[in-house]
Amino acid sequence: xxxxxxxxxxxxxxxxxxxxxxxxxxxxxxxxxxxxxxxxxxxxxxxxxxxxxxxxxxxxxxxxxxxxxxxxxxxxxxxxxxxxxxxxxxxxxxxxxxxxxxxxxxxxxxxxxxx
Amino acid sequence: xxxxxxxxxxxxxxxxxxxxxxxxxxxxxxxxxxxxxxxxxxxxxxxxxxxxxxxxxxxxxxxxxxxxxxxxxxxxxxxxxxxxxxxxxxxxxxxxxxxxxxxxxxxxxx
Numbered sequence: 001x002x003x004x005x006x007x008x009x010x011x012x013x014x015x016x017x018x019x020x021x022x023x024x025x026x027x028x029x030x031x032x033x034x035x036x037x038x039x040x041x042x043x044x045x046x047x048x049x050x051x052x053x054x055x056x057x058x059x060x061x062x063x064x065x066x067x068x069x070x071x072x073x074x075x076x077x078x079x080x081x082x083x084x085x086x087x088x089x090x091x092x093x094x095x096x097x098x099x100x101x102x103x104x105x106x107x108x109x110x111x112x113x114x115x
Numbered sequence: 116x117x118x119x120x121x122x123x124x125x126x127x128x129x130x131x132x133x134x135x136x137x138x139x140x141x142x143x144x145x146x147x148x149x150x151x152x153x154x155x156x157x158x159x160x161x162x163x164x165x166x167x168x169x170x171x172x173x174x175x176x177x178x179x180x181x182x183x184x185x186x187x188x189x190x191x192x193x194x195x196x197x198x199x200x201x202x203x204x205x206x207x208x209x210x211x212x213x214x215x216x217x218x219x220x221x222x223x224x225x
Binding site: 004035102104105 | 147149156157158159160161164202206213214215216217218
C-alpha cells in the first residue's frame with residue numbers, strides 16, 4: 001500500500017494563478033483532511049471531509065476550495081494564489097472522523113511557493 | 116486558544132529515555148490525547164494515543180496523570196533517528212479538528 005500520496009511535490013506560482021493539489025489514499029478510509037504548515041509553526045486545518053460527498057471548513061479555509069471526488073481522492077484548489085499561501089500542504093486520512101479510531105495518516109506534503 | 120502546552124525544545128542522550136511532557140489542563144472527559152512526530156518536514160507520523168490508562172506500543176509509552184491534565188511521552192531508548200518535532204494533540208470536541216500547536220523539538224545527541 002502506498003498510503004497517502006500527494007501531487008505535485010513542489011510548485012511555484014505567480015500571484016493570481018490557480019492550481020489544484022491532488023491527494024489520494026489507498027487505505028479505504030472514510031475521512032480526509034487538508035492542512036497547511038508555515039515555517040516554524042504547527043499544522044493548521046484548512047478543510048476536511050468526513051465521508052464521500054461531504055466537506056467542511058477547518059481553521060483556515062479562506063482562499064481555498066476542496067472537492068471530495070470519490071472515497072479515495074480529495075483535492076485542494078487555490079483559485080487565485082497569494083504570497084500568503086506560500087506553505088507546505090499536507091493531506092491526511094483516517095478511518096473515521098470521530099472517536100477512538102481517528103488516527104490520521106499523512107502524505108509527504110506539497111511545497112508551494114507563490115511569488 | 117491553545118489546548119496543549121509543550122516545551123519548545125529538549126535534548127536527550129542517545130540510548131537514554133526521552134521524556135516529553137505535555138499539559139492539557141482543559142481537556143474534556145471524552146477527549147483523547149494523541150502524539151505525533153514530524154521528522155525534517157516530512158508528513159507527521161502517528162506515535163500513540165490514550166484516554167485514561169497508560170498505553171504502550173512498539174514505538175513509545177504514554178503516561179497520563181490521574182486528573183488527565185497532563186501526559187508524558189516516553190521513548191525508552193532514544194536513537195538519532197528519533198530527532199524530530201513531537202506534537203501533543205487533544206482533539207477538540209466540536210469541529211473535528213486536531214490542533215497541532217508548535218510541538219517540542221527533540222534533539223538526540225550522540
